[in-house]
Amino acid sequence: MSFSFILVLVAQVACLFLPVAAAPGAVPAPTLDPLFSGSLTVDLVTLIDGPIGGRVSAKITDGVLFNPNGTLAATVVPGTGIGNGILADDGIFLASIMFTVQFAADNTYAYVAVQGVGKQFVQDLGYVHIETDSEVWDNLNSHFIVGNVTFPKVGPSIMNAYIVADA
Ligand SMILES: *[C@@H]1O[C@H](CO)[C@@H](O)[C@H](O)[C@H]1NC(C)=O
Numbered sequence: 001m002s003f004s005f006i007l008v009l010v011a012q013v014a015c016l017f018l019p020v021a022a023a024p025g026a027v028p029a030p031t032l033d034p035l036f037s038g039s040l041t042v043d044l045v046t047l048i049d050g051p052i053g054g055r056v057s058a059k060i061t062d063g064v065l066f067n068p069n070g071t072l073a074a075t076v077v078p079g080t081g082i083g084n085g086i087l088a089d090d091g092i093f094l095a096s097i098m099f100t101v102q103f104a105a106d107n108t109y110a111y112v113a114v115q116g117v118g119k120q121f122v123q124d125l126g127y128v129h130i131e132t133d134s135e136v137w138d139n140l141n142s143h144f145i146v147g148n149v150t151f152p153k154v155g156p157s158i159m160n161a162y163i164v165a166d167a
């Protein structure tokens, strides 16, 4: 075997592996780290029976979020929260809530908006959008956060949030 033949062979073998490395399935899934857990008290004002299902008209009267180590992270500022999701006739719930929180660490505020999809009274997974000027929490502005919010028929809703870890 000549040296140049071996080189061509090596290049061809390398090419065989290249498309594999670039295949979409080869990219690892994002890793989620626990961020907050807590509860929201939702006061349903009315359900509007509209063209795409029951449109929720609700107030979020209060809420608390804890850090994974159990210390208080933030409280919902009373009077700032609304829920206006859809209770679809087929049992799908399209969650849509927004509220302001005040962080315990530095008393600064954040706007929080959650858009999700799930099953009525069971669970909803959604995207949690956060905007804050807190120097402690401003990394949340640029991270993808997943929320798992469950609105039971009775009692406060349960909220867990997870942050996509840096690669
Ligand atoms: C708990 O976690 C928060 C957020 O990461 C951190 O700021 C705080 O120092 C921790 N407190 C204790 C007692 O570990």
Ligand SMILES: *[C@@H]1O[C@H](CO)[C@@H](O)[C@H](O)[C@H]1NC(C)=O
Residues within 6 Å of the ligand: 123, 125, 148, 149, 150, 158, 160
């Ligand atoms: C979401 O939270 C509920 C409890 O509120 C839990 O039963 C469910 O397993 C969680 N869903 C996911 C996908 O982690």
